Amino acid sequence: MGVGGLSWKIGGGAGYGIMTTGFIFSKVCSRAGLHVFDHIEYPSLIRGGHNTYQVIAKVEEVFSHLKKVDLLVALNRETIDRHEDELVLGGAILYDGDKISLIEEDLGRKDVRLYNVPLLRLAEESGGRRIMMNSVALGASVALIGFDFARISSVMRDVFQGKARDTIDFNIKAAKLGYDYVKCKAIEKDFRRELPEVDGKKRMLLTGNEAVGLGAVKAGCKFYSAYPMTPSSSILHFMAAQERSFGMVVKHTEDEIAAINMAIGAGFAGARAMTATSGGGFSLMSEALGLAAITETPIVVVVCQRPGPSTGLPTRTEQGDLKFILHASQGDFPRFVIAPGDVEECFYRTIEAFNLAEKYQCPVILLLDKYLSESHKTAEKFEVSEIKIERGSLLNDEELEKIGEFKRYEFTETGISPRAIPSQEGGIFTATGNEHDETGYLSEDKTVRTRMMDKRFRKFEQAKKEVPEPELFGPQDAEVTIIAWGSTKGPIKEAIRLLAHDEIRTNFLQIVYLNPFPADIISRTIDTSKKTVVVENNKTAQLANLIREKTGKEVEHKILKYDGRQFFPTEICQMIREVMYNG
Amino acid sequence: MVELADLKTVGQPNWCPGCGNFPIWHSLKKAIVELNLKTHNVAIFSGIGCSSKMPHWVNTYGFHSIHGRPLPIATGARLANNSLTVVAVGGDGDGYGIGVGHFVHAMRRNLNIAYIVTNNQVYGLTTGQTSPTSDKGYATKSTPTGVIEMPINPIALAIASGATYISRGFSKEMKHLTKLIVDGVRHNGFALVDVLQPCVTFNRKNTYKWFSERVYKLEETNHDTTNKQAAFLKSLEWNDHIPIGLFYKEIRPTYEDELQQIAETPLARQKIEDINIGTLMTEFE
Numbered sequence: 001m002g003v004g005g006l007s008w009k010i011g012g013g014a015g016y017g018i019m020t021t022g023f024i025f026s027k028v029c030s031r032a033g034l035h036v037f038d039h040i041e042y043p044s045l046i047r048g049g050h051n052t053y054q055v056i057a058k059v060e061e062v063f064s065h066l067k068k069v070d071l072l073v074a075l076n077r078e079t080i081d082r083h084e085d086e087l088v089l090g091g092a093i094l095y096d097g098d099k100i101s102l103i104e105e106d107l108g109r110k111d112v113r114l115y116n117v118p119l120l121r122l123a124e125e126s127g128g129r130r131i132m133m134n135s136v137a138l139g140a141s142v143a144l145i146g147f148d149f150a151r152i153s154s155v156m157r158d159v160f161q162g163k164a165r166d167t168i169d170f171n172i173k174a175a176k177l178g179y180d181y182v183k184c185k186a187i188e189k190d191f192r193r194e195l196p197e198v199d200g201k202k203r204m205l206l207t208g209n210e211a212v213g214l215g216a217v218k219a220g221c222k223f224y225s226a227y228p229m230t231p232s233s234s235i236l237h238f239m240a241a242q243e244r245s246f247g248m249v250v251k252h253t254e255d256e257i258a259a260i261n262m263a264i265g266a267g268f269a270g271a272r273a274m275t276a277t278s279g280g281g282f283s284l285m286s287e288a289l290g291l292a293a294i295t296e297t298p299i300v301v302v303v304c305q306r307p308g309p310s311t312g313l314p315t316r317t318e319q320g321d322l323k324f325i326l327h328a329s330q331g332d333f334p335r336f337v338i339a340p341g342d343v344e345e346c347f348y349r350t351i352e353a354f355n356l357a358e359k360y361q362c363p364v365i366l367l368l369d370k371y372l373s374e375s376h377k378t379a380e381k382f383e384v385s386e387i388k389i390e391r392g393s394l395l396n397d398e399e400l401e402k403i404g405e406f407k408r409y410e411f412t413e414t415g416i417s418p419r420a421i422p423s424q425e426g427g428i429f430t431a432t433g434n435e436h437d438e439t440g441y442l443s444e445d446k447t448v449r450t451r452m453m454d455k456r457f458r459k460f461e462q463a464k465k466e467v468p469e470p471e472l473f474g475p476q477d478a479e480v481t482i483i484a485w486g487s488t489k490g491p492i493k494e495a496i497r498l499l500a501h502d503e504i505r506t507n508f509l510q511i512v513y514l515n516p517f518p519a520d521i522i523s524r525t526i527d528t529s530k531k532t533v534v535v536e537n538n539k540t541a542q543l544a545n546l547i548r549e550k551t552g553k554e555v556e557h558k559i560l561k562y563d564g565r566q567f568f569p570t571e572i573c574q575m576i577r578e579v580m581y582n583g
Numbered sequence: 584m585v586e587l588a589d590l591k592t593v594g595q596p597n598w599c600p601g602c603g604n605f606p607i608w609h610s611l612k613k614a615i616v617e618l619n620l621k622t623h624n625v626a627i628f629s630g631i632g633c634s635s636k637m638p639h640w641v642n643t644y645g646f647h648s649i650h651g652r653p654l655p656i657a658t659g660a661r662l663a664n665n666s667l668t669v670v671a672v673g674g675d676g677d678g679y680g681i682g683v684g685h686f687v688h689a690m691r692r693n694l695n696i697a698y699i700v701t702n703n704q705v706y707g708l709t710t711g712q713t714s715p716t717s718d719k720g721y722a723t724k725s726t727p728t729g730v731i732e733m734p735i736n737p738i739a740l741a742i743a744s745g746a747t748y749i750s751r752g753f754s755k756e757m758k759h760l761t762k763l764i765v766d767g768v769r770h771n772g773f774a775l776v777d778v779l780q781p782c783v784t785f786n787r788k789n790t791y792k793w794f795s796e797r798v799y800k801l802e803e804t805n806h807d808t809t810n811k812q813a814a815f816l817k818s819l820e821w822n823d824h825i826p827i828g829l830f831y832k833e834i835r836p837t838y839e840d841e842l843q844q845i846a847e848t849p850l851a852r853q854k855i856e857d858i859n860i861g862t863l864m865t866e867f868e
Binding site: 030031202203204205206210214217218219220222223225242243244246247248249251253254255257258259261262263264265266267268269270271272273287288291295381382384389421422423424425426427428429430431432433434439441442 | 592626642645646649656660667684687688843844851855860864867868
């Protein structure tokens, strides 16, 4: 990784405490003032299997996980077998020689340094349980990168807050034994990858889901209903933890159908409401999505994608639901589909989602995926001074009194009708999933039907003017232009950095708003670019298909991956080179 | 004072002449008058089916939603504004068929919702198929050789699921039904009013006459409405003798009562500008 950076990976079976250990290491690096990106991979089970937690820590900003590993912490043999080829030249494996017999010949390469640390023995010495091998390994890792031990103990105290005192003390002791072991044997001098501590700037370390949750709280989300489903569940956990301090009602419902319908009920009653799920749950929500549209009830739906079809790969990542989300539910109706690409966008776009939902009285879908939902990234504290709460044409009691005859679905120039909520005098109406007239009363009249459809779509004409244009990263005169959406943003940004070393000028048009779709700018970009390529984490190039549908233009090259894993920046680089030289 | 005239809307029900929904509709309106509720503080939620059109014909806030989902929508609205009087209405197909999962969960939550089920034991709007409460053996378009499974027993299900006001009315007994609705709305908790509602077009068995020969009022017996076991035994009576009236009632804190965050101000009336997330962001450092 070079000066001032480290790629660290810990691996072991589920139940080894991999997630906690990884998160503590991540936080230790973040608190030292480094930029961090971390990435977890785990199968869908609670015990056994193979889990990994990778932490990339750097002095400069880091946008994604990386293929190469500097230090591999192996809590079992499988970790070595699976990941040794990821080690950089001169990389190291930290392992327990009492449990794993490992000699240089096993690896078929001579450059790898082997650090035998008796993890299990030290865990037992600490007085804690055998599982505290993970904390011993953590202590040893922190010693290897040259940080003070105090960094671990303070993070451990925060992360284990609320746990039994013994648990905290034993873990700290176990970490200290691991730390001291490395120092005593002076292993860190051999490893020579000390990380600088660039204290000063305090950053947050959070996942996309947590950023969505923070955004929802800030946006005044008052009602959150959801059914657990990986990888969306951590939004439920976050919201539930904030329920009382921020005056929200958070409901774990009986199923996803109830989740979205409750949110619709709350939105109808005037509370800002959100639900989140993954593709399977969203399938169940589809019918109600149309109900929100025809009743013009504001709701925000977060879809954290994972690979399908059906249960698919429940804990892995994919961008396979774009077309589904754009078209889900019967009939034509406008919906916003917003795909944030990093934690900052998760925060700001969530707030925007709530504003758009109320201004345009329609469903807004935020589209994430497991990679974005569950990876932590360091971020500056979000700038909140400019944030506005826009409730559109929601009338207050005085306005409602003045309006005279209130028509909830009044035909207006913008298509946006005045909105009242139950308990407001003079605002009585019945919302209905059936077609209806301006008052909300049932109507199958052909003129009313046509005008009502036009009215709903007219709102979207208005919305198109407000939605921000996609951003172009990198030089204007690039040799290759990447068009992509969602979580691939991070790996693409890293790839562009790497390609610049090879003097391949690449730029990147990030599509955040998939609906309304920025057809004009994409069309212009395709016309003016030397070579265009989509990078998508799905089988069928769903964005490229959408571009063709909306612009009539074919994106020349498609870089696709659909093995349930996110692109490594180096993979993108390699494929871009192929496009350059063979395309 | 709210009067019946205040509850009139632009439209008129389009049910079949003689439909058992008419008396239920009248009873609901009479109950609102008797309770003297402000029309803008009442919200009526329904699903899909003949009876689910009812909100359009009562001048309160209403939500005529999708099949089987009135309870979750009513739940969201009630939690968003716990100052509202929330009534849900729908048929047996809506509540005991496609929506039965929500029915059970709404009851165990003991939300303060009054749920009127217009139970005609047949699918009307889809022109006469079997319903979850059709009697065993009853032949319909979808079961030409007769229904094989046992019918759902909504009263027994409600007792098992923890509803705190469980009653059954009969369309023909409007005064009796109105009282059940009034008491059900007044009850602080989940109130079920299952209504025997003859479908004059598609149910040739469970007719006004059939019910009239069988129903009797629990109030006229020595039934103890605080005794869950007695209520369960009564719930099992069908065919020869069919009890109507209040089966069971208990006082238990509602779901809303346990939420301190809405004790003072309903969510929908809470201020959402300038929410301070400074401390929350610091927790991520």
